[in-house]
Amino acid sequence: MAAASVSMPGSTDTSLGFDDYSLYSNLSDDELMQLAIERSLTDSQSFTSRTETTKTSIPTSRQTPAIACPPQPSPPAAVQQPRQPTPEPCPANPPRNLYNPQIPLIVSHFVTGNGKRMVAYRRYDGTLVEVKPEAEVEEDPIVKTIRDGDVGTLRQIIKKPDCNVLIPNQYGWIPLHEAAYYGQDQCLKVLLRVQPGMINKRTLKDQTALLLAVSKDKTDCVECLLEKGADPDLANQDKETPLYKACEKENSTTVAMLLNYRASVNKSCIQGWTALHEAVCRNNVEICEMLVKAGAKISTANMYGITPIFVAAQTGSVDALRFLLKNGADINSQAADGATALYEACKNGHANVVEFLLSQNADANKSGKTGLLPIHIAAQRGNDGIVSLLIPATSKARVRRTGISPLHLAAERNRDDVLELLIEAGFDVNAILSEDRRKMYEDHRSTALYFAVINNNIDATSMLLEAGANPNLDTFSPLLVALRQGCMTTMTLLIKHGANINAYIPTHPTTFPATVMFCMKYLSMLKYLMDNGCDALSCFNCVYGSNPHPPLKTTRSNREDSEPQSVCVQFCEVISTNTYSRWAGPIIDVLLDYVGHVKLCARLMEHLDSYPDWESIKEKAMPPRPLMQLCRLKIRQLLGIKRLKKIKRLPVPGRLIKFLNHEERTQDYFGSEL
Structure with a gap:
């Protein structure tokens, strides 16, 4: 409901502005409407002024804010605008009786089960304002004819004196683009016979008819356009060429066709990816082979320094990886961040790629700019299968030089299976973080045990302590962490293993x-x-x-x-x-x-x-x-804590043991004697 429709009695300004709307925010729409009606009946003058205010505040369909009529993506035939110089009014106007220009609505379109197109208006809080059928828009006859593939009717339309096939619609599309989009190769031939010079004309997104045909896998249209002289290297706004799109669609027929027409094989998109990157990403060895034979460079890097071999490792494309190595790719090459293909495979959890790379002598001891080795990232991600593959190939001395152990990362992320593997493999449970890595934590933690304790991970804490972890190496003792968390089990474990x-x-x-x-x-x-x-x-x-x-x-x-x-x-x-x-x-x-x-x-x-x-x-x-208290303290002092723990094994009366262990208060054992 518009806020202007509610008035305040006894006020000179009878309209309630948007800033005052919070006064009635607890009322529903129906209650606000009822309130407005009741007050309008008691004050005719307010009613008149409010009516005028409301009429002037409601925008016409041509003044509708942009948010009420968002532009649609690629132009399906059902929503094409007529080819008129003056645009038609927006078919999805917001509801007049509920629209407030100060509170824009969210418009969504959907199709019912019966195929009826509907439009819904919602506020930003998700409440539904109105649902109504979408206004019917007259479809451009030439677009309908092309979509239906009616070549005869198309010939008759373009023969008319007032038909100009070069006038674009709101998206910059001309009939040639429509024909390529819908895969109507015969319509393409008719249009190009009339205007052959428009074959490379672009849409507002710099899409050519050839690029649209490739994107929609319309092979016949691709062949027709190439035969008529379409430029195979014209790219869209993202610098994506038809060859790039054909590799993205994994259409080997289209790729071969474009290569036969001398498409540039090494052109890159706006992010530096080439057609070979796309083919490798989809593990399509057939297309990779076609591209390499046409002159594609194996080691072309994108803007992040990622070559096709990294893409294969990231996506788990073993077949494409094998092809690239066979054709001279460097297995130990590094990206801009220093990562290797092996590191990327470990990071993305592709055990089969890791196994293949290791079999091809990939270096497991080469670190990136972060200083981490492949085993570090595998431990952090919790992939115990990959960790078990990397352990034999990883140098413990090289791990020490990194200033961080994979045990730290496994304990930090609660990767108990990986932690157990690393302990069994002999990694140092008392490894200390380097100074620069300790500074990354406010408490300057340094051991894997600290990570386990602060995560309240009892299993990991127990594993590390049983393997010989020293609980007294950190600046802030793990015992203090356990006490602060109130974890009796962890505290007991730490004290039993020598915590201070x-x-x-x-x-x-x-x-x-x-x-x-x-x-x-x-x-x-x-x-x-x-x-x-x-x-x-x-x-x-x-x-x-x-x-x-x-x-x-x-x-x-x-x-x-x-x-x-x-x-x-x-x-x-x-x-x-x-x-x-x-x-x-x-x-x-x-x-x-x-x-x-x-x-x-x-x-x-x-x-x-x-x-x-x-x-x-x-x-x-x-x-x-009391003398008994002083004697107890003296005996405990003479025996010491370690011997006191073993006193139960000695032939000493049970009551004395309980007394020395301060158990008489809970058991009330010495009540009669005291």
Whole structure:
């Protein structure tokens, strides 16, 4: 509905403009129409002015915006415009009662099951405005005659004094183009007999009749036009010649015909592709052979440096590839980006092409400008079949010089099958990314294990750790990543394989292990860290002690402006943030189980005083600590974590084992004794 059809009572300007349309955006079209009618009945003057405004705002059919009548592609006979100097009105005018020039409509054409042509109008939000039959357009008689192949009637029409076969339609097409398009070779002969000089006339897209006939596989018309002197080298706007189009259509008969009439075999299109590129792309060896015999160059490159051999590798055209190599193509030639045919075959997943190229001694150790080898791209794409073919042909020393291992790419893309193949083949699971490649990642990751952990890929993490991956090589420990993700399985795997349980972040110094900070929300993970030797005592070493603490710096900008980078963050500062303050009591409670005599700082005491249920935790921290707690800590210290893990094998009472492992609280085993 046009916005101008709704008025506001009591206003001097009775029309509602487009800018105010949002006031009624929640109403449907029917509701808006009803509102307009009701208000028009109560105000005759508004009705009159609104009627005049509406009439003046509705465009005529000749003023219709271009979007309401989009030009059609190639001109089928049913929609050809009459050959009149003055164009007819657009047959697809938008609905008058619903059209607003400020809100253009999307017009779509379709044909019903009964063959009736329809036109639909929609708004940009997809809502349907109107569907109606498409207006009938009178078809040019000469076009209808050509399409039907009525040579006799065509002769009668062109004999008329007012018939001019050189007048083009809106697309620049003359009757000769129509005859070539519809494959009417007899009509072509009649037209050329009248005007032989128009044989190379072009459409608005620079298409000749010959090019149209080739594009539609009208071989008889192609032969007729060539016999009458059509130029076989005239190209369209994209620089595509008839020979190029014939190769695209894989019409060997037309190709032979054009070559017999001396068509230029090495002319390239606007992107630098030649007819041989097109034939290779379609793996048509017959046409390739015809082109090469006619003088086609094997190694002509397009604007990206891609020669036909690259096209064969990209498209998996083994037969065409074999033909090109047989005729002297360089198997190890490189494109503008340094890629080889083998690299392109790996990139596009053509295992049969990779196998053939390797059998012909293609170099698997030649890298492109990115520094990646074929095995890198195969691992990244997850094609384990191609990777298995490349492993014997790839030098591990050459892989190391690239600064990145295929293990990195396989782990990054979760290609577990490829990862397993590479590990079995002996690729270094502790390979480090080069410095320039590490800089591409904000966290400066360096190992394949880090990629696996950050993807939360437990299978890949397990494979790498079992193969000997070191979990302590990255700047930001993979263990911290697992803790941040809250993945207990990954954390357990890393700790069992020697991950540093007291890992810190070099760029963000703290007085306590960063592992504690990353698992404060997960008490079970925090307890697991403590059971395995995490430093709990450092959490209570506050530099301010019982003295008043400085106010917390809540924003990053404040911290950066007032705090040098060397100042370490205190545990009490972290636990006081909004993220962790609600967990302060339980966190302190867990940590107290793994320390002896400690004194809580003023801020931690403030947290414990803030919640009545935490009073018992506060009492637990008061000295002196129970003798049993001090004995437990001493025994754990003397035994060490590794021996403590094996204590179950020793003839030690089960209750003592549970006590040393801090299991008495969950099992309530020592309740009666304590």
